[in-house]
Amino acid sequence: MKRNKxxxxxxxxxxxxxxxxxxxxxxxxxxxTIDQVVFHAxxxxxxxxxxxxxxxxxxxxxxxxxxxxxxxxxRTAVADxxxxxQKLQSVIKSCYRFYHDYPQYYGxxxxxxxxxxxxxxxxxxxxxxxxxxxxxxKIIDEGKAMGEISGKVPTQSIDxxxxxxxxxxxxxxxxxxxxIPDLKVINQEKLIHDFALIITSGLRI
Amino acid sequence: MKRNKxxxxxxxxxxxxxxxxxxxxxxxxxxxTIDQVVFHAxxxxxxxxxxxxxxxxxxxxxxxxxxxxxxxxxRTAVADxxxxxQKLQSVIKSCYRFYHDYPQYYGxxxxxxxxxxxxxxxxxxxxxxxxxxxxxxKIIDEGKAMGEISGKVPTQSIDxxxxxxxxxxxxxxxxxxxxIPDLKVINQEKLIHDFALIITSGLRI
Numbered sequence: 001m002k003r004n005k006x007x008x009x010x011x012x013x014x015x016x017x018x019x020x021x022x023x024x025x026x027x028x029x030x031x032x033t034i035d036q037v038v039f040h041a042x043x044x045x046x047x048x049x050x051x052x053x054x055x056x057x058x059x060x061x062x063x064x065x066x067x068x069x070x071x072x073x074x075r076t077a078v079a080d081x082x083x084x085x086q087k088l089q090s091v092i093k094s095c096y097r098f099y100h101d102y103p104q105y106y107g108x109x110x111x112x113x114x115x116x117x118x119x120x121x122x123x124x125x126x127x128x129x130x131x132x133x134x135x136x137x138k139i140i141d142e143g144k145a146m147g148e149i150s151g152k153v154p155t156q157s158i159d160x161x162x163x164x165x166x167x168x169x170x171x172x173x174x175x176x177x178x179x180i181p182d183l184k185v186i187n188q189e190k191l192i193h194d195f196a197l198i199i200t201s202g203l204r205i
Numbered sequence: 206m207k208r209n210k211x212x213x214x215x216x217x218x219x220x221x222x223x224x225x226x227x228x229x230x231x232x233x234x235x236x237x238t239i240d241q242v243v244f245h246a247x248x249x250x251x252x253x254x255x256x257x258x259x260x261x262x263x264x265x266x267x268x269x270x271x272x273x274x275x276x277x278x279x280r281t282a283v284a285d286x287x288x289x290x291q292k293l294q295s296v297i298k299s300c301y302r303f304y305h306d307y308p309q310y311y312g313x314x315x316x317x318x319x320x321x322x323x324x325x326x327x328x329x330x331x332x333x334x335x336x337x338x339x340x341x342x343k344i345i346d347e348g349k350a351m352g353e354i355s356g357k358v359p360t361q362s363i364d365x366x367x368x369x370x371x372x373x374x375x376x377x378x379x380x381x382x383x384x385i386p387d388l389k390v391i392n393q394e395k396l397i398h399d400f401a402l403i404i405t406s407g408l409r410i
Contacts, residue, residue: 113380153399160377161400168373172365175318194358195366202407 013051015041017065020058024104029059029111060125063112066105067128073098074135084143085200091136092166092196096189099170110167133159140203149203162199169195218256220246222270225263229309234264234316265330268317271310272333278303279340289348290405296341297371297401301394304375315372338364345408354408367404374400 007015019041023032034055038045052058077094078087099106112125136159143149149158173188212220224246228237239260243250257263282299283292304311317330341364348354354363378393 153403157396157399158403160396161374161403164373164377165370165400165404166373168369168371168376169366171373171376172369191362191365194362195370198358198363198366198407199370199404200407201409202403202405204406 009051012043012047015043016048016051016058017061019043020062021065024062024108028104029107032059034058059108059112060122062105063108064124064128066102066109067125067132069102069105070095070098070109071128071132071135074132078139083148084139084146085148085203087139088136088143088162088203089196089200091139092162092199093189093192095166096170096173096192099174106170110171133163136162143203147205150205153203158203165195165199214256217248217252220248221253221256221263222266224248225267226270229267229313233309234312237264239263264313264317265327267310268313269329269333271307271314272330272337274307274310275300275303275314276333276337276340279337283344288353289344289351290353290408292344293341293348293367293408294401294405296344297367297404298394298397300371301375301378301397304379311375315376338368341367348408352410355410358408363408370400370404 016037019037019039020032022040023036027033027036032055034045034048037058038048041048052061073094074091077090081087081090137155140149140155140158144151144155153161169192173191177188221242224242224244225237227245228241232238232241237260239250239253242263243253246253257266278299279296282295286292286295342360345354345360345363349356349360358366374397378396382393
């Protein structure tokens with residue numbers, strides 16, 4: 001550990017975060033421990049606690065990274081698409097793809113959305129979440145302006161409905177894949193596709 | 206406790222279940238203990254364990270009762286409605302109303318849907334859940350037959366989408382009511398109404 005002695009706080013924090021990601025990927029949220037982070041970062045336990053006061057503080061940082069990754073998925077999803085309705089369909093499907101590609105990061109978002117954490121830890125997470133939210137709301141407003149999406153329901157409500165519905169769908173797939181034997185047959189991607197189709201058709205003028 | 210000595214197993218089980226409901230209502234799922242059930246049932250601890258091997262076994266019984274209550278809400282919701290689309294809207298809203306009227310029972314359903322419990326405990330719960338499922342699927346099929354609902358998406362998928370979407374919406378309201386200050390302004394019932402409207406419009410031919 002001596003070799004880390006002269007590293008700057010920024011480098012140390014990065015080390016700790018990268019080690020945390022390794023632990024998250026290997027162990028998941030449930031079995032995540034600071035001790036494992038210490039092991040992977042090859043850094044003194046006291047140093048970890050100097051920057052992150054507990055597990056939730058680390059999770060908060062990782063959750064910020066997760067939202068940033070999801071945001072990247074969203075941006076890629078809408079590239080080269082003209083129609084706002086089709087953009088929303090593509091965003092919904094990319095959310096499922098993110099869950100599929102990075103279940104641990106997706107789980108962290110979910111964990112973080114529910115859990116009571118203190119305001120400071122929530123601050124940065126909330127900031128980037130709001131960016132994501134306005135990204136979607138801009139698409140909805142664009143659809144309203146182009147006469148593709150009905151003006152009857154407020155934009156924010158539509159955003160909440162798309163977001164919550166998508167989370168509900170993914171949760172259903174996640175919780176039911178063991179219980180409902182025919183869910184594999186129905187095909188998860190097809191189910192998300194149909195959900196995206198139904199919910200966006202309901203937005204049309 | 207002497208006065209319980211000669212009661213039949215059926216009466217005892219009913220006593221234990223009613224006491225469990227009291228504990229659930231008073232304490233919620235998190236703080237539920239068998240000891241409190243023993244206290245409210247005024248029955249020996251060994252007697253409780255004779256019929257219910259653990260907390261999850263009791264929860265399974267209560268979850269069956271919860272689904273039965275929800276089913277009753279659904280049946281009331283569709284009474285006197287002709288249009289299948291409107292029936293579905295009404296069912297979605299009644300699901301929210303059930304959550305609103307009986308948050309502990311609703312929470313138990315959610316708890317039970319996620320948790321890994323053994324097959325015997327799940328058996329009765331699954332049976333009544335399937336009844337609920339076919340209740341909704343009958344409405345969807347009726348809508349398809351009447352030319353109100355598009356035949357493009359399989360009935361079972363529509364059922365899953367409505368169910369998961371509704372759970373996602375209620376979960377959003379539940380988790381966000383503290384975090385999003387304007388959610389009270391937006392009005393929870395209006396949000397569910399808009400969700401019901403959007404998702405069912407998306408089903409139309």
